[in-house]
Amino acid sequence: MKYYYSISDVAKLIDVKPHVLRYWEEEFKELHPKKTKGGRRAYTKKEIDLISSIKKLLYEEQYSIEGARKKLKNNGGVSSNEEIHPKVDVGEADKNILQEIKQGLKEILDICSIFK
Numbered sequence: 001m002k003y004y005y006s007i008s009d010v011a012k013l014i015d016v017k018p019h020v021l022r023y024w025e026e027e028f029k030e031l032h033p034k035k036t037k038g039g040r041r042a043y044t045k046k047e048i049d050l051i052s053s054i055k056k057l058l059y060e061e062q063y064s065i066e067g068a069r070k071k072l073k074n075n076g077g078v079s080s081n082e083e084i085h086p087k088v089d090v091g092e093a094d095k096n097i098l099q100e101i102k103q104g105l106k107e108i109l110d111i112c113s114i115f116k
Contacts, residue, residue: 004042014051027065
């Protein structure tokens with residue numbers, strides 16, 4: 001198992017170009033790989049997870065750079081194994097409304113099943 005990965009290794013793994021990784025380092029302050037004596041980047045597993053999260057936010061969920069930056073800040077950094085979805089705090093009144101909606105949908109399904 002490797003502890004550090006080169007920029008070309010990470011680029012292949014995440015499926016982005018190396019220049020994209022360098023750009024993301026400028027835009028996301030949480031992303032700061034160590035550099036070897038020769039100036040080469042050395043990424044850890046934690047940084048690869050962060051890069052994967054950044055890619056998901058930007059490419060799949062269509063966040064802007066600023067939006068992705070805020071999302072990462074609010075989530076305290078997200079590993080690739082975690083889902084990136086907002087946590088919803090549902091109050092008691094909201095739960096009752098959702099239960100009513102759920103019941104209504106069940107009734108609609110029952111009605112639709114008659115026509116099968």
